[in-house]
Amino acid sequence: MITQAEIKQIRSLREKKFRDEYGLFVVEGEKLVQEALSSGLRVVKLLRREEIGEAAMARISQLSTPSPVLAVVQRPEAAPAAPENGLCLALDGVRDPGNLGTIVRIADWFGVETVFASEDCVDLYNPKVIQSSMGSLFRVRYVPCDLVALCRRFRAAGRPVYGTFLDGRDLYREELCPDGLVVMGNEAAGIRPEVAAEVDARLLIPAFGRSGAESLNVAAATAVTLSEFRRR
Amino acid sequence: MITQAEIKQIRSLREKKFRDEYGLFVVEGEKLVQEALSSGLRVVKLLRREEIGEAAMARISQLSTPSPVLAVVQRPEAAPAAPENGLCLALDGVRDPGNLGTIVRIADWFGVETVFASEDCVDLYNPKVIQSSMGSLFRVRYVPCDLVALCRRFRAAGRPVYGTFLDGRDLYREELCPDGLVVMGNEAAGIRPEVAAEVDARLLIPAFGRSGAESLNVAAATAVTLSEFRRR
Structure with a gap:
């Protein structure tokens, strides 16, 4: 299940202003979601079409063809500014x-x-x-x-x-x-x-x-x- | 001036089906239109916003921000299939x-x-x-x-x-x-x-x-x- 408030918040992440405000971003598709899950970043929501329904997925998706899975991910803390070794x-x-x-x-x-x-x-x-x-x-x-x-x-x-x-x-x-x-x-x-x-x-x-x-x-x-x- | 029929035909060129049917395509922007004019291809229409008006340009343009100039260009004849010299x-x-x-x-x-x-x-x-x-x-x-x-x-x-x-x-x-x-x-x-x-x-x-x-x-x-x- 997904509430109207959640749909609204996820939709707001299309805009940089709200991504900055919440410190969140959206990834879609099996492969990208899998990479998000194994990246060490915190996945705050994991939503599957089969659970929330096609209509809700179409509303939160940022793709013209909504993928079957979508994750809301917390952005990493600001990386240190010191130059690393290597190119x-x-x-x-x-x-x-x-x-x-x-x-x-x-x-x-x-x-x-x-x-x-x-x-x-x-x-x-x-x-x-x-x-x-x-x-x-x-x-x-x-x-x-x-x-x-x-x-x-x-x-x-x-x-x-x-x-x-x-x-x-x-x-x-x-x-x-x-x-x-x-x-x-x-x-x-x-x-x-x-x-x-x-x-x-x-x-x-x-x-x-x-x-x-x-x-x-x-x-x-x-x-x-x-x-x-x-x-x- | 531009007629409704012309607007309709130019808009149809967004679709491959009509580009193929008419043998025409659209280029927009000063630089691209200049290149089209000097390419040797036949430019069948050259339309400027200052002449046709902003509203008409917005209707025929394929860009989210319509450019001040748009050309309808005839496609080249099919190129010969023989491999050329060089890479x-x-x-x-x-x-x-x-x-x-x-x-x-x-x-x-x-x-x-x-x-x-x-x-x-x-x-x-x-x-x-x-x-x-x-x-x-x-x-x-x-x-x-x-x-x-x-x-x-x-x-x-x-x-x-x-x-x-x-x-x-x-x-x-x-x-x-x-x-x-x-x-x-x-x-x-x-x-x-x-x-x-x-x-x-x-x-x-x-x-x-x-x-x-x-x-x-x-x-x-x-x-x-x-x-x-x-x-x-």
Whole structure:
């Protein structure tokens, strides 16, 4: 059974304002719910269609085709801001939920444990981010923070800060330090000037031949860049 | 001015059925419309908000925020099916419009002139494909075809057929022929068995460390794979 008040509260979690207020978010689908259950996060409600009925599930679901199972999950406490060891990623104003989820999945694949994000990135707990991350949001540490201060901390620790720019230097020919920070920029505007000023090495993924494309999608560029750091 | 009949016809182009019937598709936004105009395709209607009014533009637009300009474009004649020289890409059942558009943009960036696609891929002229391709659909030749027959033609011409698989061999250590065909599979199911049977070299993008991710998004995997073919 599910009460009208519960339905109303779960529906409110479509909005960032209420996710922030309650410290909760929603995951749907057998696989994602399973990952939530084994993630160590607290699952505060677990709702199955066969128990609450199809109509109630349709009301609380955030998907166009409601899944048979939905969990309401408590957000993790704020992660510590100190840079971790190993390669890290920082996102400067990534606004598209599909891009953010895909980037978190890419970071997970390439063994990047911490993703830093400027405060104006799309919310990690946006339903589309959760779906496109395919469960990787439960494995990657996501830290909203001030990127200028972050870059300075990395540089003070002797760890290079990389960024991708359309006027950067050929990624394939640069020495890439596996302990650095890679900054990726906004879909349209790229890395903002005050963050760019903190970048030690400006990288470019070279276009091939007489390509007319002006840029790569930020998730695709992240994948190519991390692959280049990780290839042996 | 725009008539009710014209509004109705343009609105109908949201559906593949009518795009096929009329041989037309819609592009929106200054940049995309400019690319359409310089693409060599025939632009049959060019509609500006300042001329037709905000209300009419809102009715014909396929975007949540209507752009100030919209063009109705005639689709190109069917491209010849013969394999081109140089690296080619083939998509086996890519269903997500954002993925297809992003892949076409990636192909453009990496100088892949021809993208073959199985008949069950999402329609190239789907509005979301057009938006996410960022104009690259005007520069890349897109050829729906039978992929089994295609792979056989490549192999008969001595050109290797590559595919990405979760049990493939380390992409970073394989010899990659710049004249080959790269097959990428469906978002969930990968490359279907009858196409996989025609693949000469099964490639894997290795995950790094103790990654828990099960796979990469197909557009991200395409970017990494094409980067690896093109890097020097």
